[in-house]
Structures are given as structure tokens and as C-alpha cells.
Amino acid sequence: MTRFNFYQGAALLPLLLMLLLQEWLAAGAIVVTLILVWILVSTLLGKTVDKPREENVENITSVNTNAILVSMLQEEIPPCIDELKDDLNKTQQINSESFITLNSAFYQLLRMSAEQSASLHKVLFSISKDKALALTGKEYYDPDAIDLKTFIESTHQFLNICSDLMMETTAQSNDAVNKIAVMESQMNNINGLVDNAQKIARQTNLLSLNAAIEAARAGEMGRGFTVVAQEIRLLSDTSNKFNEDIRGEVTQAMTTFVEAKSMVESLAKDNAEKSSQTQSRLHLELIKFAELEESLEMNLDNLMSLSVDTKACVNDSVRSLQVEDIISQLSEHSVLQAENMKQVLFACSELLSAEKNVDQDTFVNKLKVAAEQLKQQSLQVQNKTISTGSMNEGEIELF
Template sequence: MPGSRRFCCATGPGQRFYATAANLIWLARSESETVSIAPRTHKIDSFPAEPIKNKRFPTLCRFTFLKRKQADLQPPDCNNDGQFIVNQKLFYGSLAGILLFSVMTTVSLLAQLPDWLLLLLSTTPALIVIILLVASRSRDKQSAEAERKKEAIARMLGNYMATSNGAFDVVSEQFSSLRRELNQAKDILHSATEKLAGSFTGLDNETEDQRQRLQVLVEELYNVARGNQYKEQTEGINRFSTQSQEIVTNYISTLSEMKNNSSAIVDNFSEMTGQVNSVVSLLNDVNDITSQTDLLALNAAIEAARAGDAGRGFAVVADEVRNLSRRTNQFSDQIRDLILQTQSTMERVSVNIQEMAEADMSNALEAQDQVGNMWEEMRALNKGATTQAETINELSDSIRQHVNTGILSLQFEDIAVQLVDHIAQRSEQIEAFINGLIALHFEQSDFEQQIEHFQTRLSDLEKIINNGKQGFAQLDQNKAVAQQNVESGSVDLF
């Protein structure tokens, strides 16, 4: 028949041995692909797909062996070509069977034993071969199953390591974003404080210039009062006194408002200090989490060491988790140092603003007393009073501009509050992300359950990473402050 192999043998004791051995081997390994047993010139090329049937046995043997398709499942003790791998025991057993067969054939030729006795004796080597084949097949199946399980565990551990590295890359990226936002807040505070200090410095200079001009004006009025024009300038003196009083009153009122605004600034700095303390507290919580992570990684390494070779991969994972925990602790310490520096800077700025406000107010009160004394002396007003008054008005406009600049600089409080809130939200996102990783990574289960549910845990880890990335991306899109100083950008005020 097409696609088949045929084996023909003549009658005789040796031929009957091969036929009997072929049938018995088929019974023991009917699903095998190929085996080669080639004593002398007789060869069985393959095991049949069905038992050998020949009505002419034992007179004339004609066997048809159906060739298996290449798509059939290969047994664990076959190589890539389908050839059965004969181990040392099988080899020596087969050799013993062949030697026994040769001895029995010689004896049968000499003693002409009956066929049934010769058949019984010739079957014994075949039975030995079958027993060795069955034992080898069972052992090789167990070895192959263990090897496949080991490879599956290695692949899953590799995937888990790669996914875990991706998760901690996300954490590292978010800490970088947190550090950038803190630097942005620091730059905004520095810019606003610098402009506010410049505004108060300009205000002090303009006030001093105004005082000097008023002094010159008073001296001129005094000189005029000593002359013959006293009576003619009485009305002008009264008018100038009224205007000067109004100017000084407005100036005192402006300084009083600035003092109130400075007090409000100090209060806002106090609130910002409290918020920064909250951020420091959150970073302390992050340090606690990293410490717990380090401890859990150590426990995992101990459990992996107890598991022996099977837990070696988990020991590597535990070491990597402990290293990442230490790096996270270092990042938290760096962030805490930056926040503490920012807090110290804000406290110094608050003290400086308060001192400037108190100093300006004391100078204003002193100037008011001096003006009161000048009013008693300004009895002689000359024609230059109008010119000096215009100069004073110009100085007032300059002071107003400095005040407006200071008010504009005060917007940094809103910007800083929004940045700190955004930093707090990002810290909460990072904390939730790390807690999810820890809860998944250190879930308690025995070794067999870990193998069975490893793929599920890997899928959950990927889901946590994807959700974390989406949350961080949304947080970046909803960022309220994009500017680096108080002069550019826009701010969402609430």
C-alpha cells in the first residue's frame, strides 16, 4: 500500500522471534514514532500504527508498518528526527537479549526443540527490552515535564522582572516631575520676592526724594515769610498748607494700606509654611513605605533562600526591590532638603517684609510730625510753590507705580498655592501607585499558588502601571501654572 514500509522474512526460529518481538514492542509503545533494532541484516524500521496481523504466521511473515505523520506528537524520549534515544540500560538489555537469542537459536538448531518451547525462550529477551523501554519512557517523561515547568517559570519571571522595571521607571519619572515642580515654585518665589524688594526699595528712595523737596520748599517759604511779601502770600500759604496736609494724609493712608498688605503677606507665608510642612510629612510617609518595602524585600529573600533553587529567581527580584527602595528613600531625602530650604527662604522673606513695613510706618509717622512742625513755619510762600507742588505730584505718581508693581508681585501667593496643591496631588498619586505595587508584589501565597497565579498577577501589574500612567498624564494636562516667574504666563484664580 502507498506510504507504507514492508518487512519480509522466511520461515524458521529466528524469523518467528522477530515477529513475536515486534508485536510485543507494539503493545508496550504503540504511540512511539521510530525505533531501530538491527541485529544482523533484519531491520524493523518503525512501530506499526496497529497490531501486526498475518494469517500465515509463523510459516511466512509479511509485516506492513504504517508510517506516522510528522505532525504526530513526539514522545519525550525521541529526538527531532523521531529516533528513539536508547540509554545505557536499554543498550545492554538489548545486547543481552540478542546474545540470548543467538544461544537459543544455536541450541534449537542442535537439539531441534519444539516450536512452543523455542517461542517461549525467544520471547524472554523481548520482554526484557519492553520493561526497559517502559521504565526509560516514564523517567524521561518526568524529566521533560520538570524541564518544561522550569522553562515556564523562567519565562514568567523574566516577564515579571521587565514589567516591574517599567513600574519603577514610572515612579522615577514622577519623582523627577515632582522635583521640577518644586524648582518651579522656588523660581516663582524668588522672582516675586526680588520684584517686591525692588518695589519697596524704589518706594523708599522716592519717599526720601520727596522729603528733601518738601524741605527745600519749606526753606523757600520761610525766606519769603521774612520779606515784605508776607501779607500778599498769606492766602497762598493757607492753600498750600491744606494741599500739603492732604498729600501727607494720603501718603500715610497709602503706607498704612501697604502695612496691612504686608501683614497679609506674612499670614500667607505662614499658610505656605504649613503646606510645605504637610509635603514634608507626606515625604516622611514615603520614607516609611520604602522602609517597609525594604523589610518586605528582605523577608522575600529569606523565603526564597528557604525555597532553594526554585526560589533563586525570587531572591533576585527581592534584591532589586530592596535596591529600588533605597533609591526611593534617597530621592525623598533630596526632595525634603529642597522643601526645607524653600521653607527657610519663605520665613526669611516674611521677616524682611514685616521689618520693612514697620520701618516704613515709623518713618511715615516721623515725617508726619515733621510736616506738622513745617506747617507752623510755612508763613511765607513764594512763587516756586506751584513748581514744587507739581514735582511732588510726579513723585506721587512714581510712588503709585511702585505700589502697583508690589501689588502685582503679590500674585505669587496664588501661584505658589496652586503649585503646592498640584505637588500634593502628584504625591498622593505616587503614594497610591507604590501601595498598589507593594500590595500586588507581596501578596501572601504558597509556591504552587504563585506558579498557578503568576500570569494573573503579571496582568494585574500591567493594569496598575497603565492606570498610573493615565492618572499622571491627566495630572500633567490639568496643571494650573506653566510660568516660571510672576511676569509671564497665566494663572487660574479661584
């Protein structure tokens, strides 16, 4: 029979290696490793004693070592594991509350982002239907709706028509001025004709006077010529009066034509200047209006792109919040592993307390069986946890 000594302590190495594979439980494994190192040093020191006292020293060292190891396994390490389990439970609770709040906030942000996108699409639709359709692929059917781009084009056409009408009015005014000038010239011609008629009337009057003189010389024979001469003179006087009346009317008409010509010339000049100024100003305003429409389209394009990017980021954030599930399951797994480690420590302490006279092979076999059971329990729990290797879309379902 070989008592529990360095070799039995070394039998704990498989358990130590298994514990080291359990990620964060490496701290517990380090504690056990330190205990085994201390046992190893104590055993090696025991072997340097004189041969006659070797057996007694070995027995005393083994008993003391077992007692200290049992005390550590039962009294010091379990409270640390319990404290670790409490911390894990608190961490799990805090994570759960925090992620619930974050998840709610991100869903609100996602909803507001969707509403913002809808509002931006309506604004873009009111500016340019074609642009809205090209960006979003959606089309709102409203036969009475008109977008800003169409309104600008219609206004541009209407203003061009008004400008053309003003230019046409100016041209017609210029034509009217020319017509009045022609009529003024014709009136002058009429005055010339009236002057000629007056000359003829004066000559006729002179001829009638000469005829009357000749008739008076002829005496009784020329009395008939005297009557004819008087009638010719009367006709000449009437013709002169009629010519004077015509001259008066023509002169008055010419005055009216001159005034009309002056008014039409002034109107045509003002129309030409105002038409040119208005056309230039309208052209500049339409250019500014087109630039404004283009700027609005550009800014709305950017806003739509930002809205789409924001929605994608929010979706990624919501999906990333699935880490709360991962942390929760890993915390549960860690708590179970801590409990398993605690049970193993108690089992080791029981073996150290009760199996003092067991031979080395039997002791090692029991430790291997305990280690294998712990490994199987760990695998069963680990199979229930989710993979934490990636958070890519598709590997985790949304809430």
C-alpha cells in the first residue's frame, strides 16, 4: 500500500488540464495548480531528509498536506466560486435590463427613420415625380398633383408667352407709329391739294371779274355774261369757303395725329424698354428658380441616402443587440461550470479525506472517472449555448 503523496497529487493533473480548457475558469485551475506545486515542493523537501527518518517524515508531510488541501478545497475555494456566481448573476441581470432599454430605443429610432423616409419621399415627390420614382421605385398616383419641376416648366412657358406678347405689342406699337406718320404725310398732301383748289378758286374769281368787266364794256350785249360772271364768282367764293373748312378739319386732324403719334411713340418706347427689362429679369429669376430646384433635389437626394444608411445602421444595431442572448446563455453556462467546479472540489476533498489508504492506481482511476464526468457535463451544457463566433446577418434572428 502506498499512501497519498506526490504521485497521488500528480494524478490531479488531468483534472487541472480539463479545467484549463474551460476558458474563464482558468483562475480556479491556477489556484489548484499552486496547491499542487506547494505539495510537490513539500514532497521534494521531504525526500532530502536522512534515509532512516524518510518514512516518518513522509507520513507526517502527507497527513499535513492532505489536511491543508482538504481545508482549502472545502473552506477557501468554494466561497470564491459562490462570489463569482453572484457576480455573474448580477452581470446577467444588468445586461438584460440594459439591452431591453437599448432594444426599445433602437426600435423607436427605426420607426422614426421610416417616418422620416416617408416624409422625405413626399417632399421629393412634390419637387420632382420622376426623381422620386427613380430614387425610391415608388409612384403615388394623384391626377391633380403637380410637382415643383413641372410648375417651374409651366411658369417658364407662360412667362415666355407673356414676354412674346409684350414684344409683339411693342412691334405693333411701332407699326402704328409708322402708320400715323404715313397718315400725317397724306394729310400734308391733302393740304397741298386744298392749296391748289384755293389757287384755282382765286383764278376762277379773277376770271369772273375780268368777264364782268368785259360784259360791262359790251353793254346791253354783254349783260348775260355779267350774270354768268357773277355766278362764277359766287361759285369761287363757295369753293374758297369749302377749301377753308377742309383745311381747318385737316389741320385739326393733323394735330390729333401728331398727338397720337407722340403718345404711341412714347408707349412703344416704354414697352420696348420695360419688355427688355422684364424679359432679362424673368430670365434671371427663372435661372435662380432652376438652381433652387436643383439644390433642393440634391439635398433631398442626400437626405434620402442618409435615411437609407441610417435605417441600415439601425437594423445592424438591432441585430447586434442579440449579443444579450449570447451573454445571457454564456453567463448561465459559466454559472453551471462554476457549480461543476465546486462539486469537483468537494469530490476531491472527500477523496483526500476518505481514501488515504487507497493504492495509487485506484486513486488515479477514480480521479479520471470524476474528470470524465465533469467533461461530459461541460459538453452537454456547451452544446446548448449558441455560437459566439460571428454576429453576421442571418446567423441570429431578429427579436
